[in-house]
Amino acid sequence: MLQFEVNKPGCIRCGECVFDCPARIIGVGEDGYPAIPPEKEVSCIRCEHCLVVCPPGVISILGINPAASLPVEGNFPDPSSMETLIKGRRSVRRYREENVDKALIERMLEVAWHAPTGVNSRQVRFTVLDDREKLIRFRDEVMEGLVRLSRENRIPKSMSYFTLFVKVWERQKVDLIFRNAPHLLIATAPKETACPREDCLIALSYFELLAQSNGVGTVWNGIVKWALDEMLPELKTKLGIPQDHVFGYAMTFGVPAVRYARTVQHTPALIHRPL
Numbered sequence: 576m577l578q579f580e581v582n583k584p585g586c587i588r589c590g591e592c593v594f595d596c597p598a599r600i601i602g603v604g605e606d607g608y609p610a611i612p613p614e615k616e617v618s619c620i621r622c623e624h625c626l627v628v629c630p631p632g633v634i635s636i637l638g639i640n641p642a643a644s645l646p647v648e649g650n651f652p653d654p655s656s657m658e659t660l661i662k663g664r665r666s667v668r669r670y671r672e673e674n675v676d677k678a679l680i681e682r683m684l685e686v687a688w689h690a691p692t693g694v695n696s697r698q699v700r701f702t703v704l705d706d707r708e709k710l711i712r713f714r715d716e717v718m719e720g721l722v723r724l725s726r727e728n729r730i731p732k733s734m735s736y737f738t739l740f741v742k743v744w745e746r747q748k749v750d751l752i753f754r755n756a757p758h759l760l761i762a763t764a765p766k767e768t769a770c771p772r773e774d775c776l777i778a779l780s781y782f783e784l785l786a787q788s789n790g791v792g793t794v795w796n797g798i799v800k801w802a803l804d805e806m807l808p809e810l811k812t813k814l815g816i817p818q819d820h821v822f823g824y825a826m827t828f829g830v831p832a833v834r835y836a837r838t839v840q841h842t843p844a845l846i847h848r849p850l
């Protein structure tokens with residue numbers, strides 16, 4: 576049951592909900608107000624467009640109260656702030672030895688979970704190590720696993736650079752993989768969803784921008800991804816990542832021990848305009 580409800584006295588019958596529904600299942604009932612015929616409910620993708628597009632805010636669906644939504648008008652960041660954020664975010668590889676506030680992590684994950692997903696599947700699962708001690712224990716297990724693989728000559732040729740990470744760890748206890756980040760975030764999604772990998776990457780991208788706007792440093796961590804996904808699958812299991820999930824990506828994060836004073840100036844974008 577979708578619980579599609581229109582508070583009729585406030586409805587201005589503008590038709591916006593009808594026109595904006597991507598599944599085109601909202602029609603006009605005999606009384607002249609928007610309605611979803613019961614047999615079409617199955618086609619709803621639960622995107623809530625009807626609720627958010629309604630100018631007077633009189634539509635409710637899925638039991639959601641429209642008054643509890645954030646108003647959008649005038650509340651987006653201005654374009655120059657967005658530009659500075661996109662150009663000014665950095666891969667942070669130096670961290671303070673402290674935890675990010677757990678409530679902030681929770682909030683950022685909740686917000687990042689609003690990132691778009693294919694067919695609005697919203698099945699991205701965040702696996703997070705939100706405590707530095709846990710990360711250190713997990714980091715040590717990853718390192719032990721890699722040391723073992725290296726001794727047994729089982730590091731794939733295509734990933735031979737891992738042997739360098741192992742050497743530096745064994746000789747100097749320098750961690751070139753997690754780089755002392757206090758937290759790890761992994762996004763996974765069920766294989767059977769329409770776009771599992773894309774959904775994960777988009778969710779992590781949104782998390783990254785939100786984190787950096789909150790003063791939290793992040794780095795896309797391909798090394799952790801490859802270590803877990805390709806070489807140490809038992810540690811993936813240990814983290815409770817379901818077997819039937821695509822491993823989207825890993826991101827390490829924490830309070831930065833570095834400040835970047837200005838944005839980078841990359842070469843012009845590669846833009847192709849055919850015809």
Ligand SMILES: Cc1cc2nc3c(=O)[nH]c(=O)nc-3n(C[C@H](O)[C@H](O)[C@H](O)COP(=O)(O)O)c2cc1C
Pocket residue numbers: 664665666667668794795796797798799839
């Ligand atoms: C998919 C992906 C994987 C990455 N993997 C790693 C990694 O394993 N370790 C690391 O230190 N940086 C990693 N990076 C960070 C890149 O090196 C970094 O984005 C690039 O050098 C540009 O620097 P910036 O992010 O500060 O602009 C990764 C970035 C991306 C997008």
